[in-house]
Amino acid sequence: MDAAASAPPVRRSARVRAPELTGKGGWLNTGGAAYTLAGLRGRVVLLDFWTFCCVNCLHVVDELRELEERHRDTLVVIGVHSPKFPHEAEHGAVADAVERYAVGHPVLDDPELTTWTQYAVRAWPTLVVVDPEGYVVATYSGEGHVPEIERLVSELEAEHTAKGTLRRGDLPYAPPEPEPTVLRFPGKVLRLPSGTFLVTDTTRHQVVELAEDGETVLRRFGSGERGAVDGPSDRARFQEPQGLALLPDGAVVVADTVNHALRRLDPGTGEVTTLAGTGSPWRRGDATDGPAREVNLSSPWDVAWWRGRVWIAMAGIHQLWSYDPAAGTVAREAGTGGEQLVDGPAKEALFAQPSGLAVTAAGLWVADSESSALRLLGPDGEVRTAVGAGLFAFGYRDGPAEGALLQHPLGVTALPDGSLAVCDTYNHALRRYDPATREVTTLATDLREPSGAVVVGEDVVVVESARHRLTRLRLPAVVLGRPEGEQPVTDVAVGPVRLDVVFTPPPGQKLDTRDGPATRLLVSASPPTLLRSGEGAGSDLSRALETDPAVGQGVLHVVATAAACDAGPEVLHPACHVHRREWRLPVRPVVGGADRLVLELPGADGTGRASGQAPYPSL
Numbered sequence: 001m002d003a004a005a006s007a008p009p010v011r012r013s014a015r016v017r018a019p020e021l022t023g024k025g026g027w028l029n030t031g032g033a034a035y036t037l038a039g040l041r042g043r044v045v046l047l048d049f050w051t052f053c054c055v056n057c058l059h060v061v062d063e064l065r066e067l068e069e070r071h072r073d074t075l076v077v078i079g080v081h082s083p084k085f086p087h088e089a090e091h092g093a094v095a096d097a098v099e100r101y102a103v104g105h106p107v108l109d110d111p112e113l114t115t116w117t118q119y120a121v122r123a124w125p126t127l128v129v130v131d132p133e134g135y136v137v138a139t140y141s142g143e144g145h146v147p148e149i150e151r152l153v154s155e156l157e158a159e160h161t162a163k164g165t166l167r168r169g170d171l172p173y174a175p176p177e178p179e180p181t182v183l184r185f186p187g188k189v190l191r192l193p194s195g196t197f198l199v200t201d202t203t204r205h206q207v208v209e210l211a212e213d214g215e216t217v218l219r220r221f222g223s224g225e226r227g228a229v230d231g232p233s234d235r236a237r238f239q240e241p242q243g244l245a246l247l248p249d250g251a252v253v254v255a256d257t258v259n260h261a262l263r264r265l266d267p268g269t270g271e272v273t274t275l276a277g278t279g280s281p282w283r284r285g286d287a288t289d290g291p292a293r294e295v296n297l298s299s300p301w302d303v304a305w306w307r308g309r310v311w312i313a314m315a316g317i318h319q320l321w322s323y324d325p326a327a328g329t330v331a332r333e334a335g336t337g338g339e340q341l342v343d344g345p346a347k348e349a350l351f352a353q354p355s356g357l358a359v360t361a362a363g364l365w366v367a368d369s370e371s372s373a374l375r376l377l378g379p380d381g382e383v384r385t386a387v388g389a390g391l392f393a394f395g396y397r398d399g400p401a402e403g404a405l406l407q408h409p410l411g412v413t414a415l416p417d418g419s420l421a422v423c424d425t426y427n428h429a430l431r432r433y434d435p436a437t438r439e440v441t442t443l444a445t446d447l448r449e450p451s452g453a454v455v456v457g458e459d460v461v462v463v464e465s466a467r468h469r470l471t472r473l474r475l476p477a478v479v480l481g482r483p484e485g486e487q488p489v490t491d492v493a494v495g496p497v498r499l500d501v502v503f504t505p506p507p508g509q510k511l512d513t514r515d516g517p518a519t520r521l522l523v524s525a526s527p528p529t530l531l532r533s534g535e536g537a538g539s540d541l542s543r544a545l546e547t548d549p550a551v552g553q554g555v556l557h558v559v560a561t562a563a564a565c566d567a568g569p570e571v572l573h574p575a576c577h578v579h580r581r582e583w584r585l586p587v588r589p590v591v592g593g594a595d596r597l598v599l600e601l602p603g604a605d606g607t608g609r610a611s612g613q614a615p616y617p618s619l
Contacts, residue, residue: 018045029098043074045077045078048061074168085407099176099203122141123142129153184204186201189470198244200242201220206222215470215522238259254303260281278293300313306364318339339391343385352368356410367410367411372405373387386401396427410423411451417478420435425449449466492593494549498596499599522557530551541562563577
């Protein structure tokens, strides 16, 4: 006899008629249909009250996958999205989250917490079981309850089969078709010594290498199927990977979040191996230190190399851990496991879903997402809060750190001057914290759910997770250690401006058009609102731009590439050449400004001049 059959019946709550499902945001994953409990009579219904900021809610989404599959013809799981943060009340953001985390059941978007209130829910996540006759029979808070819920579902199936009140049959599941983007909800980014980028393509369960332009795919690591498989790049499997860190030997550590593991990726061979974790999530009472392959981890979200070890933002249990590659062990370094914002000695401090890490001379900086805070673990073993005041202190406010506000930041990046760039994810902004002045300022806005960033020369490359791309922004002069206004500024027209890049192949060469266009032009702006139109990539070296005078001043980023090959009958073995130049053009839209910008892509003389200006530096 199996354990489920021999176990005592699951304790149920008093039968109470389940309130009807109501949500102003409507339904997702239903193909436009709206469901009611009355219409689902005869099925066992499991309501999952969740919000997408909550890592414990995401654990439940994963826990439910096998339960849903095993009871597909009797059990209906409905996610009731109940937001904590203002951003989570936006319907588009909920739709993104449903796709991002592969939620495989209908979701009711309840931005005003109507159904949450009717069911007297008090915590995320909460699970409510409704029997086939429409009565609430059990309620569970937190994660890890699926084994008991499955026993209850089996009991209800048997009971209502005998009563004739069970109705079987699949419930239609109709997710929208994902857009064909190069990346899909990318998580974190790392720049390799070669100058290329590694990006975690989270929803596609891969790590992607992009060229220096941040767009061209060079390689994909992982088959793209959800799973935990070591091996060569085409057969290895990840599951919603996030953070990346470079090891001294040139290998890369990947925070394989939903596999609750650390993986090692060799960028040279593409081989993937497992460093730490068992594949099972950490549960209360489990070990917090020991042999790395024998200790359970919990949603590692980011990793960083510091003091000879890999440090882990263990988002699932609100702690910081470390992995020692020499000893092959893991250990808890900071956080009790409680979810709160409390400073003090590392082992006594409390975190709230740490999700981003960065290292400076001051120590290990932590983007503590659920407390909307920036924290620091110093070399002295003390945890201190730089920005943030608690689990429900969030918003958007620059100024002195003690009054500044963030909203669910997922990433933090060290800047050249020792300050920090914070990916203020739910405010769609890149913020800056200066430890010297303890001031918070805004570097850029209109970044859709930024989740990670890396400094490249005088720029910062940001992961715009909900725009499925990397975005390059110019860092302000003060961050680079230069006085403001050092570079000349060009006055350009308000509105339409023509950008022309002139390229003349060197003597003895001609454009190589055998496999398509031989030229490419990439235009972006910092801040992005400097351009109303004209940004993006194309093959024409001329571009119509439209500036916005409300911005005041900004920087145009222009990258031009041309491919040319040796020509002439006397050339026995022609070689092909790539000519590339990047310009950073400080501009100010003013009435009467220049309505045409002419740049020269170096061919013969290598100057790359901007018309009327001195040469600009290139990468």
